[in-house]
Amino acid sequence: MARFDNLLESVGGTPLVGLPRLSESVGGGTDVRIWAKLEDRNPTGSIKDRPALRMIEQAEKDGLLRPGCTILEPTSGNTGISLAMAAKLKGYRLVCVMPENTSEERRQLLNMWGAEIYSSPAAGGSNEAVRVAKGMAAEHPDWVMLYQYGNPANALAHEEGTAPEILADLPSITHFVAGLGTTGTLMGVSRYFRAAKPDVRIVAAEPRYGELVYGLRNLDEGFVPELYDETLIDSRFSVGPRDAVRRVRELLELEGIFAGISTGAILHAALGQAAKAVKAGETADIAFVVADGGWKYLSTGAYEGTIDEAEDRLEGQLWA
Amino acid sequence: MAIEVRIPTILRTYTGGEKAVAAEGANLAALIDDLESNHPGIKERLIENGDLRRFVNVYVNDEDVRFIGGLEATLGDGDQVVVLPAVAGGAR
Numbered sequence: 001m002a003r004f005d006n007l008l009e010s011v012g013g014t015p016l017v018g019l020p021r022l023s024e025s026v027g028g029g030t031d032v033r034i035w036a037k038l039e040d041r042n043p044t045g046s047i048k049d050r051p052a053l054r055m056i057e058q059a060e061k062d063g064l065l066r067p068g069c070t071i072l073e074p075t076s077g078n079t080g081i082s083l084a085m086a087a088k089l090k091g092y093r094l095v096c097v098m099p100e101n102t103s104e105e106r107r108q109l110l111n112m113w114g115a116e117i118y119s120s121p122a123a124g125g126s127n128e129a130v131r132v133a134k135g136m137a138a139e140h141p142d143w144v145m146l147y148q149y150g151n152p153a154n155a156l157a158h159e160e161g162t163a164p165e166i167l168a169d170l171p172s173i174t175h176f177v178a179g180l181g182t183t184g185t186l187m188g189v190s191r192y193f194r195a196a197k198p199d200v201r202i203v204a205a206e207p208r209y210g211e212l213v214y215g216l217r218n219l220d221e222g223f224v225p226e227l228y229d230e231t232l233i234d235s236r237f238s239v240g241p242r243d244a245v246r247r248v249r250e251l252l253e254l255e256g257i258f259a260g261i262s263t264g265a266i267l268h269a270a271l272g273q274a275a276k277a278v279k280a281g282e283t284a285d286i287a288f289v290v291a292d293g294g295w296k297y298l299s300t301g302a303y304e305g306t307i308d309e310a311e312d313r314l315e316g317q318l319w320a
Numbered sequence: 321m322a323i324e325v326r327i328p329t330i331l332r333t334y335t336g337g338e339k340a341v342a343a344e345g346a347n348l349a350a351l352i353d354d355l356e357s358n359h360p361g362i363k364e365r366l367i368e369n370g371d372l373r374r375f376v377n378v379y380v381n382d383e384d385v386r387f388i389g390g391l392e393a394t395l396g397d398g399d400q401v402v403v404l405p406a407v408a409g410g411a412r
Contacts, residue, residue, distance in 0.1 A: 125407055206384075214328055214405055219365055222375025222406035236384035238377075238402065 008089060011049045012161045014041045016169040016287065021254040026271050027278040034274055035170055035287045036257060037162070044081045044113075046260075046292035047162075051184050052082030054157035055146040056090065067091040070143045074133035076102040076126060076318055078292055079148050079182075084113030095143070097133040099125055102318055105296040125209075125318060127223045148182045150226030158188025166287050167193070173200055174277075177270040177288040179262050179320065180204040180236065183228040185289060190232035204236040205269035207244065207262060207320035237272065239265035241314040245302050247271065248294070260292040261302050262320030323351060323395055326402045334362040343401075348378065349391040351401065366403065367391075375406040 004010040019034045028034070039047035059065040070093040073083055080096040087094040094115040098106075101122035110117055120132040130149065137145040148154050162185065166173060176193065178185045186204050193200040241261070248264030251257045259267075270288040277284035294303060301313035322342045327335050335341050341359070345351030356363035366376055371391065378385045379402045385393040395401070 127407055204384075208402075208404065209407075211329055214330075214407065219328075219330055219373065219375055219405050224374065224406050230386060233387065235387050238379045238382045238384065238404070 006089070007043050008053060008086060011042055011053050013165065014038050016166060017255075017257075019251075019255045019257075022250065022267075022271070023274065025250075025254065026275045028274050028284070031283045032274050032277045033285050034270055035285065036251075036255075036290045037166060037287055038257075038290050039162075040259065040290055040293040042082075044078075044085045045295070046078040046082065047185065047289060048078035048082040048292075049085070050157040050161055051148060051151075051154040051182075052079055052146075053086050054161075055148065055151050055153040056083070056086050056092075058151075058153040058156075059144055059146060064144050065092065069093070070095060070140070072133060072137055072140070072143045072145045073097070073148065074120075074126065074129040075148070076129060077106040077296070080115055081106070081109050081113060083146070084110055084115040088114050095136075097129045097136065099129050099318060101316065103296060104299055109296070122316075127221075130223065148184065152227070154182055154184035155188035155191065155227055158185050159192045160188075162289075163189040163192030163196075167196060170285055170287055172285045173197065173287055174284045175201045175203055175270070175273050175286040177203040177205060177266055177273065177286060179266050179289065179291055180206040181225075181262075181320070183225045187227050187229060187232055194232065201234045201273070202232060203269055203273055204233050205266045206236060206238050207265050208238045208240045209318065210241070210315040235273075237269045239268045241302075241319055242307060242311045243268045244319070245310045245314070246307055248302070249307075252294075257290065258294045259290045260294050260320075261297050261300070261314070263290045263292070265320060266291070322397065324400050325351070325355065326400070328403055328405055330405065331362060331365055331403065334359040334365070345395055347389070347391065347395055348380070348385055348393045348401075351395055352391075377404045377406055378402070379404070 015038050017036045023029050023034045042049035072095045074097045076098040084094050096115050097118045097120055099122050100119040120129040190202040244261050244264035247267040266288050270286050273286055302310045324340050325343050326340045343351050343354045345354050352363050
C-alpha cells in the first residue's frame with residue numbers, strides 16, 4: 001500500500017532488502033544470506049516511529065493523554081524526534097531530557113518539530129537522563145511520561161508490526177539481529193517469533209562506548225531497562241566504535257546503504273552469525289535492523305578519514 | 321594460559337590503576353578467583369550470592385557470558401574478557 005490518509009498512518013511497512021555482496025564477503029551468498037530491514041524509511045527516518053506512535057496511542061486509549069497534555073521522555077534522539085512529530089500532529093507538548101553530549105543535528109531536529117529540550121549531564125549518559133526525567137515527572141504529576149524503557153507498548157509495536165512484516169517477507173528466516181537499547185525491538189520481535197517460528201535465533205548487538213561514558217558509573221547503580229527479559233535473547237554481543245564504523249562504511253561501499261553508526265554495530269553482529277553459519281556449513285537467512293540513516297551523525301566525523309581517526313572522534317560520544 | 325581482562329574505571333582501585341590485567345582460569349569462575357588472589361576485594365564487586373551482580377556485564381571475546389554459560393563459560397588462551405557496568409545506551 002502506498003497511499004495513506006496522513007503521515008502517522010504510514011509508519012511501518014518498511015522494505016526488506018537483500019545484501020548479496022556483504023553476504024559473499026563472509027563466504028555466503030546462496031546458502032547464507034543477509035537481509036536489511038530498512039527502518040530509516042519511516043516518516044521521521046528511524047525505527048522509533050513505531051514505538052513512539054504505539055505508546056501515544058496506548059496512552060490515549062488508557063485515558064492518560066488528552067489534547068493539550070504534556071509528554072515527558074528521557075531520549076537522546078530518535079524516540080524524541082518520533083514523539084515530537086506525533087505530538088505535533090496530535091496536539092501535545094513534548095519535553096525531552098537528553099544528555100548534553102548528543103549530536104547537534106538531533107537537537108536541531110527536536111527543535112524543528114517543536115520539542116522542548118532539557119539537558120542532563122554528559123557523564124551519566126542515558127542513565128542520568130532517565131534519572132533526571134523521573135525526578136521531573138515526580139515534580140509535574142500532570143505530565144505524562146511514556147517511558148520507553150518500561151512501556152510494554154514499545155515492545156508491542158515490534159511484536160505486532162516489525163516481526164510479522166519480516167516473517168511475511170522472509171519465511172525462511174533463521175536469525176534476527178537488532179540493537180539493544182530500550183530492548184523494545186528485540187523483546188517484541190522475539191515474542192512474536194517464539195510463538196510463530198521458535199527456531200529463529202534472536203541476537204542482540206550492544207554498543208560499547210568509550211571509557212568516558214562508563215567512567216563514573218558505580219556498579220551498584222547501573223541500569224537495565226524494565227522491558228528486558230534475558231530469556232527472549234539467544235546471544236548478546238558488545239560492539240565497539242571501531243567495528244561499528246568499519247561495518248557502516250562497508251554497508252555503504254558494498255550495498256549503497258547510508259546508515260547510522262548503531263546500524264554498523266548491528267551489522268557486525270549479523271556478519272558474525274553469517275560467518276558462523278558458513279563455517280558450520282549451515283544455511284541461514286539473517287535479518288537485521290537498519291535503525292536509521294547516517295544523516296544525523298555526519299558531524300560526529302564517523303564517515304570521514306581513516307577508521308582510526310573516526311574511532312578517536314567517537315571517544316566519549318554516545319554514538320548509538 | 322594468559323587471558324587479558326579489561327577492568328572498568330570504577331574497579332581500577334583494585335588493580336593499582338591498571339586498565340587491563342592478565343589472569344588465568346579454565347572458566348569465568350576460576351578466572352575471577354585468580355583475579356581475587358592478585359587483586360583482593362575485586363571478586364565481591366563482581367559476584368553476589370554466587371552469581372554475577374545484576375549491573376555487571378562480562379564479555380568473552382565480545383559475547384555476553386550470560387548467554388554462554390555465565391560463570392561456567394569456558395575460557396582459552398588468548399581470550400579477551402571485558403568487564404563493564406550496565407548502562408542505558410545512547411540514541412534512544
